[in-house]
Amino acid sequence: MTFGEQPAYLRVAGDLRQKIVDGSLPPHTRLPSQARIREEYGVSDTVALEARKVLMAEGLVEGRSGSGTYVRERPVPRSVARSGYRPSGGATPFRQEQADASAHGTWESSSERAEAGAGVAERLGIEPGERVMRTKYLFRDAGEPMMLSTSWEPLAVTGRTPVMLPEEGPLGGMGVVERMRAIDVIVDNVTEEVGARPGLAEELLLLGGVPGHVVLVIQRTYYASGRPVETADVVIPADRYQVAYHLSVR
Amino acid sequence: MTFGEQPAYLRVAGDLRQKIVDGSLPPHTRLPSQARIREEYGVSDTVALEARKVLMAEGLVEGRSGSGTYVRERPVPRSVARSGYRPSGGATPFRQEQADASAHGTWESSSERAEAGAGVAERLGIEPGERVMRTKYLFRDAGEPMMLSTSWEPLAVTGRTPVMLPEEGPLGGMGVVERMRAIDVIVDNVTEEVGARPGLAEELLLLGGVPGHVVLVIQRTYYASGRPVETADVVIPADRYQVAYHLSVR
DNA sequence: TCGAATTTGTGCGTATGTATC
């Protein structure tokens, strides 16, 4: 069985993957059932199952109980613009992003006081344990969950001001830049660090994905005169969205 | 066994995940062996194995044959700066990126004439089948593979000029902006669309990863007065690197 | 409407190989 090279289930998965990417197994077609794979490749039931699992984990196929395993349509991920801050229209990053897509989204949020953990403290340039306002968002695009976000703002900046709660008061939901400007904090810079990892089960539950699916994670920090005034973790399902930056050269 | 709720292996995986993220199973500690899990949770060997596999797929733990399953240190991925184009020093995007890390990398490349496929043609604003120069790169950081890149330049732009081959001639390896400027093509804009997906076996072979590992994919296009003059796919292993953008607000 | 066949999803027990301690 294991003579010389890679495990049997990887060999089978590799062969099927090849047929998918080169188009001989186009989207929506059923790939051979477990029994067929077992026969065609001369492997056991377990190997056939493991091979299918590999392809499912890669997001190439989708199992439908009682029916079969089908090649997934690979939707070209929609771009979410993240550069070129637009002051017009009073926008959270979400509204700003949706401007291009000419779609309007909705969101839910909840805020609570918390203490900064080590990571957040470092990003905000404060001491661990300092008080922050933590706000969690779930953004939807046409009803479909598209983006999770957790935001932290030092209470040393917003505490005892009208904008302490991001989603309440006259400037509720207006975005970090506007809210900060209202208390004379002029945001002039932002960094975004884009990474990716398998989504956690909890995240994918909210985003409507399958465990193992890939998410993009953006660590965003807003600065006012070099001082961090807000930082956030943004989680986006990578099979449906990508993030677009437009930069000037020079 | 399956009375009422989710599969047993997800319940076990969830419990172990909880212990990992809340710190009661810190990095480098061994989690219970398959046999121990079987006893503690009252499940079968297979369930314990499936639970471990879930955590491994999420990248939270790492199995070491003959030793145990260990909680992975979650290495803060190093940032690769991608904004703020620096004209100094004559740089490919790679050199540019390494400037911050104060490390110098090496790279291999090979160029060949090719015909634009549908996707590349659309990105370059040309017709499918038009001639392009395709160059593949493998960038290394301190000898370790860190980035794959495939670049396409329309021969309508660079053909019959000294900079037709990116890595040869007096401006070899100097980066798109400098090379284009040498033929009076002034690059003034760049877009980067960042996505992520499970890496293909071929890519991970070159990048030194395991099948299923996540990669970041950047589709970058350089523009001169609105006309695309180069586009590239950049593939980066997401467990080791992330990409950083620094933007001005306003 | 009913029921049989198919297929996936899940779970169990076991065996062998191999790396680590």
Add this chain to the structure above:
DNA sequence: GGATACATACGCACAAATTCG
């Protein structure tokens, strides 16, 4: 070398969903 523990593999069983006659 021996004990431990993971990695892969085999075979079997059953539930749930789907398909189809």
